[in-house]
Amino acid sequence: MQKPVVTRFAPSPTGTLHIGGARTALFNWLYAKHTGGRFLLRIEDTDRERSKQEHVDAILNSLRWLELDWHGEPLFQFARADRHREVARQLLAEGKAYNCYLTTADLEAMRGAIDAERALAREEKRAPRGPQTIQSPWRDRDPKEAPAGVTPAIRLRAPREGETIVEDKVAGRVVVQNTQLDDMIIVRSDGAPTYNFAVVVDDHDMGVTHVIRGADHLNNASRQTQVYLACGWDVPVWAHVPLIHGPDGAKLSKRHGAQGTDEYRAMGYLPVALRNYLVRLGWSHGNDEIMSTEQMVEWFELDGIGKSAARFDFAKLADLNGHYIRKSSPAQIKARLQEALPEMENGAVTKAELDRVGWDTLDAILPALMERAKTLKDIPAGAAFLLATRPLKLEEKAAKILDTDAKATLKSLAAEFATAATWDAPTLDGIIRAYAEQAGKKLGQIAQPLRAALTGSTVSPPVGDMMVALGCEEALARIADQAA
């Protein structure tokens, strides 16, 4: 029987959840769901300087927001240092690792010598001589010769001949000559286990069967393979996912606008849209673009992952987001908005305003706003006319529309509206249409001045909807403000 699949996401809490990390987490989550396996979380907090609890919280929050649930409690890597050292001791006892008494100064000197030889070789147009990696003499030296007072680092006794092969589900078969790999340090001289070692021990202990992570770790995979082999453990299935680049093709960075998942929330993107966008970045299932989470789970396979890096395209994300906003219920959007508004630009002010007048004020116009929104930000922006106070400030174009003719139209229209039997959109629309017909004018000649008077703008939801949202009194007052 096939072992049940165990995947994991292992972020370092040195910042917020990077959008690339979000995709990695999504892929791991999807694959676990797809195979009926488990998705685990491990916090790689061994960098004591940069690891912060606030970052752990931020990452966990982003994962929850994305609705990527993990199995059990997150494992903290730093807390497992004793276990890592124990495995290292075992390797030492078996002769698969050794104490290395090289000092930092020694290493610098050796690297300097290698660089110098390489430079010389280039000049003389010949191949560089001697080892091209750090080769510790302590690999073969008698430990009795150890200098007094120097605490050793522990190095893995890696094979110096042959090759190390990584069978990657995405990259394929990656072969690295062992001469390229030095004896990696697994425990530092201060007793702290190194990343490439701790990762292997943890993944093994957690029972991880599939390591799905960024392609920036592909080189690490060969080193880690050597650790697995030394320990006599099964090597997991590797899948190194190509990185996400910014729109200009360079590594996604601050300059591109947003790297943190929390920033996308603040920009008004829906988790369902972000998931759909992210899953199509580097993975495909035929020509399917829009897919439900259920479909993603059903379809997600490792061999659907592409080999090349993808550029982030905000326009496509926005399109997807608009789609999912339209598919949501007004209640869902209202809830999302309440959640995200405090994080948005000027959102706190808008939220205070809406809290004051009551969120129900939005109800009449929300569906019309959702129809037009690309991000949640567009909702408060589109509802701004509701919160505005008379007399309205007119945009230049709006002022232009309100010429003498238009003002006269508004005046006679106001009288018609005052007779409305009920104040709802169909009735009001009916009045507008009847008036246009009777006056022999196009609808636009009536609706545009109305729009200008109601909003001070030339762009808005349908006027009928807005009049209902504003209420009879306010709507008529705004029309009267602009009427001749």
Add this chain to the structure above:
RNA sequence: GCCCCGUUCGUCUAGUGGCCUAGGACACCAGCCUCUCACGUUGGUAACACGAGUUCGAGUCUCGUACGGGGCGCCA
């Protein structure tokens, strides 16, 4: 510099030797719908990096070149 990886429309991608006069989506352009905007809808512009080879036949296989990315720590 060394090692590893990649390269199909502007972008994300389909494509696993003949179904490709290369398909879809976003973006863009034009039309329709229409009270503006948006939605929807119809159509359009637009790509196999380059060069050799294998083959009856190559976007698909091989090699080279160019370009891009990643990695070279007692960081993670």
